[in-house]
Amino acid sequence: MNALIAALGLVGALIVAPEPPAELKWAPCPAEVNTGTFAVQCATVPVPLDYSDSGGTQIELMISRIASTNPEKRRGILMFNPGGPGGTGLDQPAFLAGKGLPATVLDSYDLIGMDTRGVGHSSPVSCGFTADDAYWANVPPYAVDEAAVTAQSAIAAEVAQRCAANDTGGRLRHLSTANMARDLDRIRAALGEKKAGFYGASYGSALGAAYVSLFPDTTDRIVLDSNLAGTHLDRNSLIRFAHGFEETFPDFAKWVAARHASYGLGHTPAQVRKTYFTIAERLDRAPAPDGTNGAHFRFGTFFGLYSEVQYGNTARLWQSLLSSGPAAPAAAAATPHPADNALTVFLAVTCNDVDWPEDLATYQKDVAEARERYPMFGAAAANVLPCAHWKYEPSEPPVKVDDQGPAKVLMLQNRHDPVTPAINAELLRAAFGQRARLVTADGSGHGVYVIGGNACALNLTTSYLVDGKLPARDTTCRA
Structure with missing residues (x-):
């Protein structure tokens, strides 16, 4: 099996399908695409469902464009991916432009967003998730003991079976990072460009790493922000979510402690950390009236560490849970899950990219070890995904x-960074060798360029995108 997979991988990496000759037809984007105040148009690009049979079934990908209005300064195209896998990216150029993407970048490039294969307007897929499903997004629930791992494995198995049952067109198996990287090169060719630049954040860094690795000759300037350790999310990367939580939580705790008079969660960071465990363990025993349990609380705090702008809401959530009474019965709701499509793509890409352990004992062992090593979140990050x-x-x-x-x-x-800790970037940087430079911002949160607020990192990235000035060496940007 391994030899066969390796052979297929070698062949797949060499396949470069012919460039599509059809001229794209630009039109207004679908109404739900948030274009802000920018002139954004959309078009569709056909790509093979299966690149080993490039003349077979085709699917359509939707892309968006904010065109440069300065022909004298225009360099080419800059494609974007916001992460996921499963995140819609049609609005990503307008989002970053609205957050202050420098005018020099807008002049230099046509900004190209997209829904990657399976997402949104790009031949979407579905596992049929409903709002009452006991399934979690890209992080499984915190397992308080070995029995909780067993229970989660049963839920994960049902989810995997449902995805397989809903995959009547056989598309899920073709959702992978490698295929999405091949799609990027197809989009470049459809736009009539010899080379394409790329900006990818979070999982988008893995897609960008795959893209520049598969297509070194047709890629231009590549920016990878908030990095995974390679070209896929694997079990080690998932467990490192807990590492990122432990590294980032002290920043939140310091912020909250300085505001004890407002939130009452602890005079010192150590007291805030103690409050975290007090709330979590209380909710493990008895969920809040709205159904929030210890796993929900831990995940909500994890998500709250993504940016300082979320600290206040996270602190207020803690306040409400400290004073909550006994749980009320939860009402079922068999309505479509609003994130069904995103969850489906996340699972398909994550599970298709790499082999995952299948035996329950491995997960029980890993959860027990992670609970000791990363007590705040380890027993969530090491728990069972449907990939098993x-x-x-x-x-x-x-x-x-x-x-x-x-x-x-x-x-x-x-x-x-709570979700893509710095160790990821160090591992990916080492793999790239002299092909890459690493800029480390002395800050906290998920996302650096434009939204991170670090002037040095902003300036270095803009200079690279506009003028091609790659830093001579790895650089640390102070806060």
Whole structure:
């Protein structure tokens, strides 16, 4: 099996489908795409469902464009991916432009957003999730003991079975990072460009790493922000969510302690940390009236560490849970899950990219170890995903990152990041060798360029995108 997969991966990495000759037809984007105040148009690009049969079934991908209005300064195209996998990206150029993307970048590029294959307006897929499903997004629930791991495994198995049952068109097996990277090159060709730049954040960093690795000759300036450790999310990367939580939580705790008079959660960071465990363990025993349990609370705090702008809401949530009474019965609601599509794509790509352990004992052992090593969140990050029961085996190995090729990758990383900790960037940087430079912002949260607020990182990235000035060496940007 491993030899077959390796052979398929070698062949797949060499496949470059012919460039599509059809001229794109630009039109207003669908009404639900948030274009802000910018002139955004959308078009569709056909790509093969299966790149090993590029003349077979085609699917359509929707892309968006904010065109440069300065022909003298226009360099080419800059494609965007906001993360996920499963996140819609049609509005990503307008989102970043609205947050202050410099005018020099807007002049230099046509900004190209997209829904990647399976997402939103790009031949969407569905596992049929409903609002009452006891399933979690990209992090499984915190397991308080071994029995909780067993229970989660049963839920994960049902989810995997449902995804397989809903996959009547056989599309899920073709959702992978490698195929999405191939799609990027198809989009470049459809736009009539010899090369394409790329900005990817979070999981988008993995997609960008795969893209520049598969297509070193047709990629231009590449920016990878808030990094995974390679070209896919695997079990080690998931467990490192707990590492990121432990590293980032002290920033939140310090912020909250300085505001004890307002929130009453602890005079010192140590007291705030103690409050965290007090709330979590209380909710483990008896959920709040709205049904919030210890796993919900831990996940909500994890998400609250993504940005300082979320600290106040997270602190207020803690306040409400400290004073909550006994739980009230929860009402069922068999309505479609609003994130059904995103969850489906996340699972398909994550489970298709790499082999995941299948035996329950491995997860029980890992959860027990992670609970000791990362007491705040480890027993969530090490718990069972549906990938343990996924129908399909990977059709090829993950795209390999190596140090062969031109130096064109700028990596951005906050020193403290709850979901993509700095160790990820260090591992990916080492794999790229002299092909990349790493800019570490002395800050906290998920996301550096434009939204992170670090002037040095903003300036270095803009200079690279506009003028091609890659830093001579890895750089630390002070807060």
